[in-house]
Amino acid sequence: MNGKPTYEELVQSIKELDKELSDKDHLINALEKKLTKLEIISEDSSPGDEKIKVSGNMEWNTEKGICTLESLPVVIMWIDTTLAGLMSGLQVMVGTERFNLALQSEGRKSVDADWMVISQFSDFREGFTAISNIAAMAGWGEWKLISLDKKKKECLFRVKNSWEGRYQKALGVCWGSGMLAGKMAGYCSKLFETNCWAEQKTFIAKGGEFDEFVVAPSERSIEIETENLLATDEATRADIAVALQKLQREVNERQRAEESLFESEEKYRDLVESANSIILGWDIEGNIIYMNPYGLDFFGYSMEELLGKNVVGTIVPESESTTTRDLTWLMKDIQRDPDKYKNNENENTRKDGKRVWISWTNRAVMDKDGNPAEILSIGNDITE
Numbered sequence: 001m002n003g004k005p006t007y008e009e010l011v012q013s014i015k016e017l018d019k020e021l022s023d024k025d026h027l028i029n030a031l032e033k034k035l036t037k038l039e040i041i042s043e044d045s046s047p048g049d050e051k052i053k054v055s056g057n058m059e060w061n062t063e064k065g066i067c068t069l070e071s072l073p074v075v076i077m078w079i080d081t082t083l084a085g086l087m088s089g090l091q092v093m094v095g096t097e098r099f100n101l102a103l104q105s106e107g108r109k110s111v112d113a114d115w116m117v118i119s120q121f122s123d124f125r126e127g128f129t130a131i132s133n134i135a136a137m138a139g140w141g142e143w144k145l146i147s148l149d150k151k152k153k154e155c156l157f158r159v160k161n162s163w164e165g166r167y168q169k170a171l172g173v174c175w176g177s178g179m180l181a182g183k184m185a186g187y188c189s190k191l192f193e194t195n196c197w198a199e200q201k202t203f204i205a206k207g208g209e210f211d212e213f214v215v216a217p218s219e220r221s222i223e224i225e226t227e228n229l230l231a232t233d234e235a236t237r238a239d240i241a242v243a244l245q246k247l248q249r250e251v252n253e254r255q256r257a258e259e260s261l262f263e264s265e266e267k268y269r270d271l272v273e274s275a276n277s278i279i280l281g282w283d284i285e286g287n288i289i290y291m292n293p294y295g296l297d298f299f300g301y302s303m304e305e306l307l308g309k310n311v312v313g314t315i316v317p318e319s320e321s322t323t324t325r326d327l328t329w330l331m332k333d334i335q336r337d338p339d340k341y342k343n344n345e346n347e348n349t350r351k352d353g354k355r356v357w358i359s360w361t362n363r364a365v366m367d368k369d370g371n372p373a374e375i376l377s378i379g380n381d382i383t384e
Contacts, residue, residue, distance in 0.1 A: 058137060069138055076139075079163055080170040087167055091175060098226075100178040103164075104198075105222045107182020114183070115190055124148065124191055139163060140180075153192040154216040157184050158202075162211050165204025174205035181213055188215040195221060278358065278379035281365075284335045284372055286310045298381070300351035320347040321355055338364040338375050345382065356383045 058069045067074050077083050091099045117134065118127030125145055132143035141161040148155050159165075164177035181198035188196040197218035202208040278298055281290035288306045296303060299315050306314060312328050319327055327346060334341045341362050348358045358379040367373040
């Protein structure tokens with residue numbers, strides 16, 4: 001034999017090679033499908049630092065032990081054990097009512113970021129569907145907008161498999177799905193441009209198929225509910241501590257306001273007492289309640305001599321010497337309607353009896369009910 005393969009042997013070898021190549025093609029295709037499914041992408045040069053794309057924009061970095069959703073770090077935990085234990089510990093520390101209100105508050109705070117997604121759509125239903133898809137990927141359950149009444153400004157939401165309802169069911173308690181309630185109320189507050197409140201009607205924690213929320217305009221708010229809580233036996237040490245902090249802030253703000261007012265009064269007093277004009281304060285009965293040092297020196301009186309005395313008979317004569325105009329009547333008319341005499345000139349008299357002419361500017365000082373209580377008059381000597 002010369003060792004050369006026969007025709008039949010060559011045909012058989014070719015068939016075996018075809019089969020081997022076909023098997024390798026199948027293996028390559030299978031590997032490519034596996035890689036496509038997992039999308040193993042090595043982004044760093046360090047060996048073994050891989051990111052596994054689970055679904056959508058959720059990734060695991062198996063080397064660093066980090067999970068991200070939409071490029072933001074997230075943590076995955078067991079609902080029935082780890083999460084339930086964490087939330088139970090928080091509830092014990094602050095009490096059920098405070099616990100629920102705190103979650104509602106955080107739910108409302110998270111709405112701004114969600115609204116950036118929702119507001120990209122002209123129709124709220126479409127926007128809500130978009131954010132619910134993201135929420136489902138993050139483990140928030142299946143969100144449904146059941147009804148939207150724009151006239152009543154009312155929405156009905158249902159959430160299946162909510163993490164709040166599931167961990168409470170595992171614990172055998174029902175504290176309410178506060179964070180979901182806060183989110184739904186926050187969405188409607190933006191949609192209807194008015195404060196809304198979510199009432200939970202159905203509870204997964206009680207065996208329901210879903211958590212159900214009716215959201216409508218309301219005067220209720222986190223702040224009001226917290227203050228109401230302080231008036232009940234449900235208030236905890238945490239509530240009292242918060243109330244004390246709020247009270248301390250109010251005290252500090254009042255002190256700053258009083259200090260500012262005191263500084264303003266000091267500046268005003270310095271301005272009045274150093275003015276080179278007569279500054280007179282008198283009540284609507286015509287009695288003197290204040291005169292600045294310049295005015296006292298001009299008329300020749302001390303404050304003790306004028307305080308409580310009527311302007312007529314002290315610095316105003318009963319009638320003018322040159323025109324015989326009735327100044328008693330004039331003063332009473334100014335008391336009745338100071339705005340009528342914003343500017344007027346009349347004869348006055350000093351303590352030594354000398355008559356002088358003063359140009360007065362008058363302004364009413366109102367009480368809390370908007371009625372004239374005092375008259376502020378500023379005068380300058382125009383005697384020739």
